[in-house]
Amino acid sequence: MTTQHETLPDRLGSTPTGIAPGIHVPLIRLLAEGEPVTIAELAAASAQLQDAVREALEAAGDAEYDEEGSIIGLGLTLRPTPHRFTVAGEQLYTWCALDTLIFPALIGKAATVESTSPTSGTTIRVRVAADGTAASVHPSTAVVSLVEPDAPGSVRSSFCNQVHYFASHADAQPWIDAHPGGEIVDVATAHRTGATMASALLDAAAIPAPAAQDSSCAPDRAPATAPTRTAPHSCC
Structure with missing residues (x-):
């Protein structure tokens, strides 16, 4: 029987948030610096016109x-959620548990x-x-919940809000009882799903994976492959 962790990469594809990877991946890398990102900064990092970036975000x-x-x-967000994500000393958050296993590969830093x-x-x-x-x-018995995303609609409400970490299968049982179509997987299986999705995002964005860094010894500046904050384009 095919399960969610096998079908998610195809269902969500290379645009899990509904935005083009060529814009989303640079945005993730900029947000990982721990500061709000202006439209001008994202346009520069993604080599897009500002109007095109605004339209993509609105869509x-x-x-x-x-x-x-x-x-x-x-x-990846600066607003608190149940999923705290610390990278290179920056306290960030993610919309769901699976995001925590996708974003390190996109930004090239441990978390x-x-x-x-x-x-x-x-x-x-x-x-x-x-x-x-x-x-x-920790605990070693931890698991992750997955659901089949609804389409069309908000990926956050239809998918992210139901993708959690639990301490064990027993801890997750009330969630399974409430979501009989859902699936509980161990963290290693969730990682394999996340790795497939991260690879698809990078391939679709035509952006190379950044040089991997251990955030505990990462330099203060961003790696060379990550977008850096630049002056805004003169046209938009």
Whole structure:
């Protein structure tokens, strides 16, 4: 029987948030610096006109903005969620558990994840290597919930909001009871799904994977392959 972890890469494809990878991947790398991202900065990083970036973000629908209109979230976010994602000393958050296993490979840096089980309140801690591999998991019995995303609609409400870490299969049982079509997988299986999705994003964006760095010894500046903050384009 085919299960969610096998079909998700095809269902979500290379545009899991509904935005072109050539814009989404540079946005993830900029947000990983821990600051809001202006439209001008994202346009420069993605080699797109500012109007094209605005249209892509509007079409995606789920992007988060601050009061000045700068982007603060699209999968990776500056707003608190149950999934805390620390990379190179920056305290960030993700929309779902699976994001925590996708984004390190996109930004090329290791991350520390602390996620709260929605059933027991237990904190699950995962150390994710720069290639997205789960280097350590505590408790070792931790699992991840997956669902089949609805289409069309908001990927955050139809998918992300149901993709959690749990301390164990027993901890996840109330969630399974409430979501009989869902699936519970171990973290290693979730990582394989995330790795496939990260590879698809990089391929579709035609952006090379950044040189992997251990965030505990990463230099202060961004790696050469990551987009850097530049002056805005003169035209938009």
